Amino acid sequence: xxxxxxTPSNKVTEKGKYVELRCDPISGHTALYWYxxxxxxxxxxxxxxxxxxxxxxxxxxxxxxxxxxxxGSVSTLKIQRTERGDSAVYLCASSSMAGTGIYEQYFGPxxxxxxx
Amino acid sequence: AQTVTQSQPExxxxxxxxxxxxxxxxxxxxxxxxxxxxxxxxxxxxLVIRQEAYKxxxxxxNRFSVNFQKAAKSFSLKISDSQLGDAxxxxxxxxxxxxxxxxxxxxxxxxP
Numbered sequence: 001x002x003x004x005x006x007t008p009s010n011k012v013t014e015k016g017k018y019v020e021l022r023c024d025p026i027s028g029h030t031a032l033y034w035y036x037x038x039x040x041x042x043x044x045x046x047x048x049x050x051x052x053x054x055x056x057x058x059x060x061x062x063x064x065x066x067x068x069x070x071x072g073s074v075s076t077l078k079i080q081r082t083e084r085g086d087s088a089v090y091l092c093a094s095s096s097m098a099g100t101g102i103y104e105q106y107f108g109p110x111x112x113x114x115x116x
Numbered sequence: 117a118q119t120v121t122q123s124q125p126e127x128x129x130x131x132x133x134x135x136x137x138x139x140x141x142x143x144x145x146x147x148x149x150x151x152x153x154x155x156x157x158x159x160x161x162x163l164v165i166r167q168e169a170y171k172x173x174x175x176x177x178n179r180f181s182v183n184f185q186k187a188a189k190s191f192s193l194k195i196s197d198s199q200l201g202d203a204x205x206x207x208x209x210x211x212x213x214x215x216x217x218x219x220x221x222x223x224x225x226x227x228p
Contacts, residue, residue: 033215042120042207042218043161056214089159098214102149102168105216107161 002026004108006092012114013082021077021111025094032075033105034067035091043091049075050098082115089113118143120210122219129198130227136183137193137222139208148212150184150191155205155221164206167191200226 005024013019025032031050035043036059045059049069057067064082069075079086089110097103119142129135141150152164167175167184174182179199183192195202203226208219 031214035216040220042209042220043216045215045217048214059215091159091161093161100147100213102166104163104166107153110159112159 004092004094004106006090006108006111008111009109010112010114012116015082015084015115017082019079019082019113021079021090021113023075023077023092023094023108025073025075025092026096026106027073029094029096029106030072031095031098031105032069033093033095034075034077035093037089037091037110039088046077046090048098055098079113082113084115087113087115118145118148118210118212118217120208120217120219122208122222124222125220126223126225128225128227129195131198131200133198134194134196135198135224137195137206137208137224139191139193139219141189141191141208141210143189143210143212145212148210150182151209151211151216152180152182152191152193153207153209153218154202155207157204161207165193195224198226200228202226 007022034046037043047057052072064080066078091110093105093107148169150167153161165177179196205221209216
C-alpha cells in the first residue's frame with residue numbers, strides 16, 4: 001500500500017471490555033512496531049516484530065496486552081479487560097530494515113482508544 | 117537506559133524567521149541514530165531529519181538542519197524561513213537498535 005494504515009481510527013470502549021487494533025504496514029516491510037502515545041507525551045515503544053515473530057516485547061505494560069502478526073504482514077494489538085489508563089493513541093510503524101542502520105520507520109495515523 | 121529530554125514544551129516563531137528546538141539525550145552507547153519527527157494534528161509522525169552519531173557533519177534537509185554535539189549529547193533542530201505549515205508537535209528520538217525512544221515533544225506555533 002501507499003502507507004501504513006490503522007483501523008479503526010477511533011475506538012470507544014467500556015472498562016473491562018476487549019479490543020483489537022489493526023495495523024497494515026507498507027507492502028514488503030518486514031519490521032513492524034507498536035507504540036503508545038498518552039496525552040501530552042511522546043510515543044512509547046510497546047513491541048517490535050521481525051517477520052512473524054516478536055523480536056522485542058519489552059514495552060508491553062502487562063499481560064493484558066498481546067500482539068500478533070501471523071503472516072508477517074498485518075498485525076493486531078489486543079487488549080484484554082481494558083482500563084481507563086489504557087486510553088491513548090496507539091501508533092503503528094513499519095520499516096524495510098531492522099537492527100542498526102539509519103533506516104526510517106514509517107508511521108500510521110494511529111488509533112485513538114478511549115476507555116470509559 | 118537511554119533517555120531523551122526536550123525542555124521546551126512550547127515555542128513560537130514569526131513566519132519567515134528562524135527557530136531552534138532543543139533536545140538532549142543520555143546514553144552510554146557510542147553507535148546510535150537521532151531523529152526529529154513532526155506530528156501535525158492528523159497524528160501521523162513524519163520524519164523531518166536524521167543523524168548518525170558517527171558522522172561529525174550536521175545533517176541538513178532543505179530548511180531544516182541540526183546542531184549535533186556528541187560530547188554534550190545535544191541534538192537541536194533549526195528551522196529556517198519558518199512557514200505556517202511548520203506548525204506542529206516536534207519530537208526528538210533516539211535509536212540504537214530497533215525501538216525509538218522519544219522525548220515529550222515541543223509544540224511549535226508559527227505566527228503570520
